[in-house]
Amino acid sequence: MDDSGCDLSNEQRTEPLEPSLDSTESCISLPFLPLPLVKKPHTTPENPLSSHMQFLQHLLELKKFMESGTLKTDLTHLEKDSSTISDSVLQLLDGLITFYHNPRLPFSNFWTEAVGTLAQLASDCNLSNLILKKCYKKLEEFKKTLLQAILETSNINRFQVQHYICKSLVILGSCxxxxxxxxxxxxxxxxxxxxxxxxxxxxxxxxxxxxxxxxxxxxxxxxxxxxxxxxxxxxxxxxxxxxxxxxxxxxxxxxxxxxxxxxxxxxxxxxxxxxxxxxxxxxxxxxxxx
Structure with missing residues (x-):
C-alpha cells in the first residue's frame, strides 16, 4: 500500500497498465444466511453502520438470486412488485458510488463482487430491461464516477487504487x-x-x-x-x-x-x-x- 509505483526491484515491481483479468474473485463465505430482499429507506449520514449493513444485505441477496438457479420462478412472484430488484440495485449502486468517490486501500472483495453481480444482472435476459429502464441514470453516474476516480487522482500512491478501479470497469464491461x-x-x-x-x-x-x-x-x-x-x-x-x-x-x-x-x-x-x-x-x- 505504501508503494509509490517507483520501486524497480524484480520482487516488488507491479505494472500499473496490466491489471489482472480475473473477474471471478471468490466471495467470502459468511456464517449467516442472506437477509430477505426488501425495500429499505435510504439511511441517513448519522448511521453509517446501517448503510454498510444494507449494502451487504442487498449484495448477498442479489447474488443469491443469480446463483440459486431459481431466478425465473422467483420472477413470477416478483412481477407483483417489479420494483423490488431494481430498488435493491439502486441502493447497491448508491453504496458503490459513495465508495468510489473516495476509494481507499485496502479494497474489499465485496466491491468486486458487487460490480460482478451488477454485470450478471444486466446480462440476464429476464432482468436486463427492468434494470436498464429503472436504473439507467444511476448506472451512468456509477460509470462516470469510476472514470473520474481514475483520471482526477494525482496522489503518488494512486496506481494500486487505479488498478482495482480498472478491474471494476472491465468486469462491468463484460456485460x-x-x-x-x-x-x-x-x-x-x-x-x-x-x-x-x-x-x-x-x-x-x-x-x-x-x-x-x-x-x-x-x-x-x-x-x-x-x-x-x-x-x-x-x-x-x-x-x-x-x-x-x-x-x-x-x-x-x-x-x-x-x-x-x-x-x-x-x-x-x-x-x-x-x-x-x-x-x-x-x-x-x-x-x-x-
Whole structure:
C-alpha cells in the first residue's frame, strides 16, 4: 500500500497498465444466511453502520438470486412488485458510488463482487430491461464516477487504487449491454485528451504528466473491452457512434503528428484502431453471409 509505483526491484515491481483479468474473485463465505430482499429507506449520514449493513444485505441477496438457479420462478412472484430488484440495485449502486468517490486501500472483495453481480444482472435476459429502464441514470453516474476516480487522482500512491478501479470497469464491461455505452465513454475522454495533446505539441508547451499517466489506464481498459468484443464475436458496439468515428478518422493523422514526441501513446492508439477495425470487419463479414 505504501508503494509509490517507483520501486524497480524484480520482487516488488507491479505494472500499473496490466491489471489482472480475473473477474471471478471468490466471495467470502459468511456464517449467516442472506437477509430477505426488501425495500429499505435510504439511511441517513448519522448511521453509517446501517448503510454498510444494507449494502451487504442487498449484495448477498442479489447474488443469491443469480446463483440459486431459481431466478425465473422467483420472477413470477416478483412481477407483483417489479420494483423490488431494481430498488435493491439502486441502493447497491448508491453504496458503490459513495465508495468510489473516495476509494481507499485496502479494497474489499465485496466491491468486486458487487460490480460482478451488477454485470450478471444486466446480462440476464429476464432482468436486463427492468434494470436498464429503472436504473439507467444511476448506472451512468456509477460509470462516470469510476472514470473520474481514475483520471482526477494525482496522489503518488494512486496506481494500486487505479488498478482495482480498472478491474471494476472491465468486469462491468463484460456485460455486452453495458459495454456498448462504456466504450464511447472511454473514447470521449481519449479523444479529448488527444486533441489537447496535439494542441500542446504544436506550440511545444509543457503538458500535465499526471494526466498523461492516468490516460493510459483508460487505454488499457478499452483494449480489454475490445478484446472481449472480438473474442465473443459480439456486435454490441455501435461503430456509427460519433466518438468511435472521430477516433478512427483522426487516427492516422494523430499517429504521424505525435509519434516522435509521444511514441508509447501513439503506439497504443494504433493498437486500439486495429481492434476497432477488426471488430467492424467481423460485423460486415457476418452480415454478408447468406
Amino acid at each position: 455486452s449491454l453495458l459495454r456498448k455505452s462504456i466504450v464511447p465513454l472511454l473514447l470521449s475522454e481519449i479523444n479529448s485528451f488527444t486533441d489537447d495533446l496535439e494542441a500542446i505539441n504544436q506550440v511545444q508547451a509543457t503538458y500535465d504528466v499526471t494526466r498523461y499517466e492516468n490516460i493510459f489506464f483508460l487505454l488499457w481498459i478499452l483494449e480489454q473491452l475490445l478484446q472481449i468484443e472480438t473474442k465473443e464475436h459480439s456486435s454490441c458496439i455501435d461503430h456509427d457512434d460519433p466518438e468511435i468515428k472521430k477516433f478512427l478518422q483522426k487516427l492516422d493523422g494523430t499517429v504521424f503528428q505525435l509519434s516522435d514526441a509521444f511514441p508509447l501513446f501513439t503506439f497504443y492508439l494504433w493498437r486500439l484502431g486495429i481492434l476497432l477495425n477488426s471488430a467492424k470487419m467481423e460485423i460486415v463479414g457476418s452480415s454478408a453471409l447468406p
